[in-house]
Amino acid sequence: GENVEQHPSTLSVQEGDSAVIKCTYSDSASNYFPWYKQELGKRPQLIIDIRSNVGEKKDQRIAVTLNKTAKHFSLHITETQPEDSAVYFCAASNTDSSYKLIFGSGTRLLVRP
C-alpha cells in the first residue's frame, strides 16, 4: 500500500523567512496530494492541494510543487508569520481506487518573532 514520508519533523524559522517541507510517496498511482495544517488541539484544516496533472500551485504565501517522476512533493511558505506556527501534514490519495488519505508523520513549524 501507499506510504508517505515527511521531513523534517521539526522546523524553526525566523519570522519573514521561508519554510519548506518535503514529502515522498511510494505508490505511483497516487494522484491527489493535499496539505493540512493542525494547530494544537484543533482539527486538521486543508491549506492547499495539488493534482497529479499539475506541477505547481500557489495561493498567496503558500505554494506546493509536485515531481511525479521522483514521487515527491513539497510545501513552500514564504514570508512566514508567527500564526503559521502549527503542525503541517502532507497526504496522498489514489482517487481512482480509494478516497482515503495516507498522511505523513507531520512537521512541527515554529516561527520565531
Add this chain to the structure above:
Amino acid sequence: GAGVSQSPRYKVAKRGQDVALRCDPISGHVSLFWYQQALGQGPEFLTYFQNEAQLDKSGLPSDRFFAERPEGSVSTLKIQRTQQEDSAVYLCASSRTSGGYNEQFFGPGTRLTVL
C-alpha cells in the same frame, strides 16, 4: 454553515469497557471517513462510508472496532473491550461527493484515553 462535529470531545474508559464515538458530518455530505491519530503522528485511515454503505474498512485495527452509518448521515465508531493501545484522537471527516478530488473536512476529534 456548521462544520463536522464529534461527541464526546473527551472520553476516559477503563480497560475492557466499550465506547461509542459519534460523528455528525456536514449536512448533505456523501462521504464520511474515520481516522485514528496517535500522539505526535499523522492521522491513520480506519474506514470509509459512501452514504450508508461501508465501502472500505481495511484500516480497522481489529474486530473490536465497528463503525456504522445507518441512515447515511450520522456515524458511530464503536470500540469493544478497549485496550490501552486504543488511546488516541479519533477524527471524523466528510466530503461533499464520492469523487476523489474533494476536500475532506475534519471534525475536532474525540480524545480517547484508556486507563
